[in-house]
Amino acid sequence: MKLIILNDYDKASEWAAKYIRNKILLFKPGPNKYFTLGLPTGSTPLGCYKKLIEYYKNGEISFQYVKTFNMDEYVGLPRDHPESYHSFMWNNFFKHIDIRAENTHILDGNAADLQAECEAFEEKITAAGGIELFVGGIGPDGHIAFNEPGSSLVSRTRVKTLARDTIMANARFFDGDLSKVPTMALTVGVGTVMDAKEVMIIITGAHKAFALYKAIEEGVNHMWTVSAFQQHPRTVFVCDEDATLELRVKTVKYFKGMMHVHNKLVEPPPSEAKI
Amino acid sequence: MPSNKSVSAAPITQFINCRILRDHRLQREDLWVREGKILDPEKLFFDELGYADERVDCENGIIAPGFIDIQINGGYGIDFSQPSDDVDGGVSFVAKKILEHGVTSFCPTLVTSPPEVYHKVLPRIKVRSGGAHGAGVLGFHLEGPFISAEKKGAHPEQFLRTFQPGGFQDLMDTYGSLDGVAMVTLAPELSGSRTVVRELCQRGIKVSLGHSVADLSQAEEAVQHGASCITHLFNAMQPFHHRDPGIVGLLTSDKVPAGRTVFYGMIADGIHTNPAALRIAHRAHPSGLVLVTDAITAMGLPPGRHTLGQQVIEIQGLHAYVAGTQTLSGSIATMDMCVRHFRQASGCKVEEALEAASLHPAQALGISHRKGRLDYGSDADLVLLDDSLNIKATFISGEEVWRTGP
Numbered sequence: 001m002k003l004i005i006l007n008d009y010d011k012a013s014e015w016a017a018k019y020i021r022n023k024i025l026l027f028k029p030g031p032n033k034y035f036t037l038g039l040p041t042g043s044t045p046l047g048c049y050k051k052l053i054e055y056y057k058n059g060e061i062s063f064q065y066v067k068t069f070n071m072d073e074y075v076g077l078p079r080d081h082p083e084s085y086h087s088f089m090w091n092n093f094f095k096h097i098d099i100r101a102e103n104t105h106i107l108d109g110n111a112a113d114l115q116a117e118c119e120a121f122e123e124k125i126t127a128a129g130g131i132e133l134f135v136g137g138i139g140p141d142g143h144i145a146f147n148e149p150g151s152s153l154v155s156r157t158r159v160k161t162l163a164r165d166t167i168m169a170n171a172r173f174f175d176g177d178l179s180k181v182p183t184m185a186l187t188v189g190v191g192t193v194m195d196a197k198e199v200m201i202i203i204t205g206a207h208k209a210f211a212l213y214k215a216i217e218e219g220v221n222h223m224w225t226v227s228a229f230q231q232h233p234r235t236v237f238v239c240d241e242d243a244t245l246e247l248r249v250k251t252v253k254y255f256k257g258m259m260h261v262h263n264k265l266v267e268p269p270p271s272e273a274k275i
Numbered sequence: 276m277p278s279n280k281s282v283s284a285a286p287i288t289q290f291i292n293c294r295i296l297r298d299h300r301l302q303r304e305d306l307w308v309r310e311g312k313i314l315d316p317e318k319l320f321f322d323e324l325g326y327a328d329e330r331v332d333c334e335n336g337i338i339a340p341g342f343i344d345i346q347i348n349g350g351y352g353i354d355f356s357q358p359s360d361d362v363d364g365g366v367s368f369v370a371k372k373i374l375e376h377g378v379t380s381f382c383p384t385l386v387t388s389p390p391e392v393y394h395k396v397l398p399r400i401k402v403r404s405g406g407a408h409g410a411g412v413l414g415f416h417l418e419g420p421f422i423s424a425e426k427k428g429a430h431p432e433q434f435l436r437t438f439q440p441g442g443f444q445d446l447m448d449t450y451g452s453l454d455g456v457a458m459v460t461l462a463p464e465l466s467g468s469r470t471v472v473r474e475l476c477q478r479g480i481k482v483s484l485g486h487s488v489a490d491l492s493q494a495e496e497a498v499q500h501g502a503s504c505i506t507h508l509f510n511a512m513q514p515f516h517h518r519d520p521g522i523v524g525l526l527t528s529d530k531v532p533a534g535r536t537v538f539y540g541m542i543a544d545g546i547h548t549n550p551a552a553l554r555i556a557h558r559a560h561p562s563g564l565v566l567v568t569d570a571i572t573a574m575g576l577p578p579g580r581h582t583l584g585q586q587v588i589e590i591q592g593l594h595a596y597v598a599g600t601q602t603l604s605g606s607i608a609t610m611d612m613c614v615r616h617f618r619q620a621s622g623c624k625v626e627e628a629l630e631a632a633s634l635h636p637a638q639a640l641g642i643s644h645r646k647g648r649l650d651y652g653s654d655a656d657l658v659l660l661d662d663s664l665n666i667k668a669t670f671i672s673g674e675e676v677w678r679t680g681p
Contacts, residue, residue, distance in 0.1 A: 079321060090317045095305070101324035 001229070002236045003216065003255040004262055005244055009204045012240045013047025016135070016202050018266035019236065020048070021055050023133050023198075025269050029065035034103070036067045036125075038134030038193065040145070041088045044202050045137055053096040063099040067128050069121075070106040071136065071145035071193075074182035075159065077109060083173045084109075107157070107186040118157040118186055125192070134196035138203055141165065142211040142224035146187035153220070153228040155189030190228050198234040201226060206242040213246035285310045286328040287319070288673055293333035293659070296340065296629055297649045306338055308655040311672030315651040331675075333659055336667055337625070340633035340647050341379025341656035342610045345458060345640060346416055346506070346540055346567035348384045350574035350607075352581070355383045358392045362399045370409025372575055374677040376609040377632075377666040379656035380411035380646065382457050384569075387419030387430035394451040402455050405656065405671040413640060414457025417450065418506065421461040421468070422486035426511040429605065430486065438467030443474040456480055457640055460506040462487035463497035476501030481640060483540070484522055486511045491524040498531055504639050505539035507569055509552055526560040538639035540567040541631075543617040544608030546593060550620035557621045565639050566613045566632045571595065571605030615664045628664065 006012040020037070029035040039045070055061050073085045080087060086106050094104060105124055111117035125131060136144050141163070147155060148163040162170075167181045174180035193199060203212045214224040216237065221227050229235040244252050290306040297304065307314040307327065319325040349355045351372050353365040366383050373381065383400060385393070397415065405411030420436045427435060439445040450456070458481040461468060472482050484494055485506025490513070494502075505512075505522055513521035525537045541556060542548055543566055557564055568574065573581060573588050573595040580589050580598055587598040595607045608616070610632055618628035630647075637647025645654050655673035660666055668678040 080317065086321055087317070090320060094320065095316060100326060101320040 001216065002258075002262060003251070004236060004238045005252060005256055005259070006238070006240055008240050008242075010047060012202060012204050012238050013045075014051050015266055016045075016048045016200060016238045017051030017055065019200065019238070020052060020133065020135065021061050022266060022269050024061055024063075024066060027132065031065065034065050034067045034128065036069065036128045036131045036133075038069050038071065038131045038136070038188075038196055039089070039093075040071050040135055040137045040202075041085045042137050044204060045135065046092060048135070048202060049093045053093070056097045063097045063103075066099060067103045068099065068105065069125055069128075069131060069188075070104075072185050072187040073107040073109040075109040075114065075184040075186060077182050079108075079110065083170075109182075109186055114159050114186060118159065121157045121186075121188070122192065125195075131196040133198045133200060134193045135200045135202070136193065136226075138201060138208065138211055138215070138226045139166065139169075140207050140211055142214050142226045144190065144193060144201070144226045144228075146185040147190050147225040149223045149225065151190060151222060151225050153222050153225065154191040154194075157186065157188045157192050160185050160187050190225050194228060194232055198236070199229055199232050200236045200238060201229065202238045203243045204240040206245055208239075208243050209245040209247075212237070212239060212243045217247060217251060283310060287314065287325065288329045288331060289316075289327035290331045290333050290338060290657075293336055293338045295338045295649050296626055296633075299630065300626055301337060306649060306655075306657070308673035311655055311674075313649055313651055313653050313655050318651075337629075337660045337662070337664075338649070339377075339629040339658050339660060340637070340649055340653070341410075341658050341669065341671065342377045342566075342614070342632040343413070343636035343640070343647060344373070344378050344381040344568050344570075344610050344632075345413075345565060345636045346384050346418070347373075347381055347570045347574075348386060348605070349572045350570050352572060352576060354572045355396070356385045356388050356392065358388075358395045362396050366400050366412065367409055370405070370412065373410050373610070374669045374671075375666065375679075376611045377614075377658035377660070377669055378410050378610050379405050379658070379669060379671050379676075380413050382413050382416040382640075384416040384418055387422065387427070387434045389434050390449045390451070393417075393449060397450065397452055397455060400455060402457075405676070407671075407674065407676050409676075411656075411671065412455075413642070414455050416458040416460070416483075417456055418460040419486065420449065421446065421459075421465055421471070422511075423462040423464065423488045425488050426462070426486045426513075428486060428511045437465050438471055440467070442467040442470045446471055446475075453478060453480060458483055458504070460485045462489060463502065464489040464493050468497065469500050472497055472500045472502050476503075479641070484512075484525075485540075487522060488513055489522055490519045491521055491528065494522045494525050495528055495530040498525060498528075498535070498537060503535065503538060504565075505537065507542050507547070507567065508539040508556055509548055510542065523556075526556060526563065536563050536638065538563045538565050538635060540565050540569070541617070542567060542569045542606050542608070543613045543620065544568075544593060544606050545616050545620065546603065546608075547606055553617065553620050554622075557617075557623065561623070561627065563635065564617075564631045565635045566610065566617055567636075568608055568610050568613060569606045570609070571607065573604065574607040574609065576607075611664065611666050618664065625662075625664065629660075 294301040307316040482502040483504035589598040634647040637643040657670040659668040
């Protein structure tokens with residue numbers, strides 16, 4: 001595991017975006033070789049998306065040969081509802097870049113057969129050759145995607161009933177009206193994300209500090225589903241100072257001491273020098 | 276060509292690097308167009324897995340709905356009210372020239388004329404879509420002859436008419452036909468006007484009040500019967516008086532039926548309306564302000580003397596004088612000038628200035644579901660402007676129909 005500690009949210013977002021950029025560039029995607037990227041929604045990745053859009057507009061990267069798979073979507077919310085994850089991805093990322101619609105994949109929460117939709121999603125990931133890099137964020141209770149506390153750590157894409165806490169937290173996006181908040185979602189499983197070749201989790205803010213502590217300093221536990229990635233061979237946690245508040249000084253110092261090494265991962269790759 | 280379009284194989288254009296006027300504000304968004312209509316790109320993306328075939332770089336300009344002029348009498352030496360043998364050629368000529376002012380559709384306006392002129396001219400001009408050939412014709416604006424002799428302005432007195440006991444039939448006899456008529460300006464104090472207003476409105480023709488000595492209650496009554504507009508506010512009507520504000524009082528009247536807006540044309544050329552009067556109107560009733568050029572034959576002609584019909588006109592700057600006098604012979608401002616002047620004189624936001632030449636005239640004509648907005652499904656009649664509101668290019672149905680030189 002790598003733990004990357006940056007000063008603040010903006011720096012963490014930039015680091016994460018540069019990491020994704022470099023991964024795509026070094027992969028050298030092409031018409032017969034697509035880079036597969038797992039993507040989250042929510043407030044945490046917004047800064048990272050902004051940076052990626054900037055790199056696209058600067059001509060540093062293209063998403064022409066990138067396939068994306070989103071983690072989750074609400075059930076029963078119209079696709080064009082402003083809070084749907086389709087709308088989120090369109091407004092915050094897809095409409096700004098050169099990705100083709102056919103290469104983006106978001107679970108359809110309005111599918112007639114939700115279970116079949118979930119199974120088809122897993123098959124699409126497999127057909128695309130698995131996911132190179134799955135990017136995620138977490139909730140304050142340590143959930144990854146909609147894998148709420150207590151979710152199986154080997155779960156696959158499925159229908160989930162949302163935790164009361166999550167519904168309450170989401171009410172602010174639905175005029176504060178609990179009855180309008182979707183109560184179910186489709187989500188990739190912990191196992192689905194575990195299958196990715198690499199996983200990057202962005203964690204920022206003091207309210208996520210306890211979750212980060214649970215994720216990396218305590219044992220693997222289904223009550224903090226993000227802790228499952230302790231058993232993933234290639235996981236990068238990208239966080240800001242605030243998110244480290246519950247960590248031991250020793251842990252923070254150890255990883256900060258390695259930043260000069262880790263920062264090499266986000267330097268512009270040599271192939272970019274030609275621009 | 277891409278073959279992924281499930282709804283239509285027509286090419287898709289994406290205007291990029293622009294700020295578009297949508298929901299009353301400039302937003303940094305791309306504008307997508309297919310088959311002459313504004314397209315919802317999110318639907319295209321998710322439902323059709325589609326993408327743009329062509330991109331137009333707007334170089335950080337502003338995209339607004341194309342301007343709509345609901346009162347223009349002519350220009351470039353052509354007077355729509357002069358019955359020539361080539362009426363259509365004259366309208367087409369002006370329609371093409373005003374593309375460079377950002378005007379994508381307009382109402383050719385006929386001033387008071389004898390019946391034979393209406394009978395001759397009206398059938399020759401059809402409502403038609405715009406394109407590279409020129410701005411679209413939305414229908415005639417017939418200004419007169421049912422107006423007040425006292426406030427006739429430049430209208431020839433001998434052709435003025437009142438409503439006979441037949442009322443609406445007299446109007447039909449005068450005009451011959453109402454096909455292709457979008458708006459009629461009349462004086463509501465003429466007896467019999469109430470029926471005429473109702474009959475016109477039932478036929479979908481907008482009634483505008485003007486060239487009138489009506490008091491406020493007469494004007495309010497006309498509005499209650501369907502009139503929805505005021506022709507060139509302040510000009511050719513009773514001046515504002517605090518005990519009877521006249522037609523001007525409609526701007527703040529509480530007798531306008533709920534949910535209705537009274538629109539008013541405003542010649543914002545800095546000459547026909549004092550900037551202070553313009554500000555009074557704008558601050559009292561911003562959502563009803565419709566910029567009109569009320570342009571005459573001399574609009575678009577270079578400075579100097581021109582013989583137009585029986586008149587000799589001398590153009591100096593923005594003024595058109597009867598030659599040898601200081602008498603104004605009419606407005607020669609172009610629509611883009613009016614937009615810039617209105618913004619500067621009123622201190623309003625760019626958005627408001629642009630909407631006064633696009634959204635408001637579309638609403639006044641009852642066509643804002645298809646013109647005057649950049650909403651999905653609206654006609655892609657567009658004007659590209661710089662931040663000083665100079666026209667850079669004009670588009671009709673998404674096609675470029677005019678562009679400024681480099």
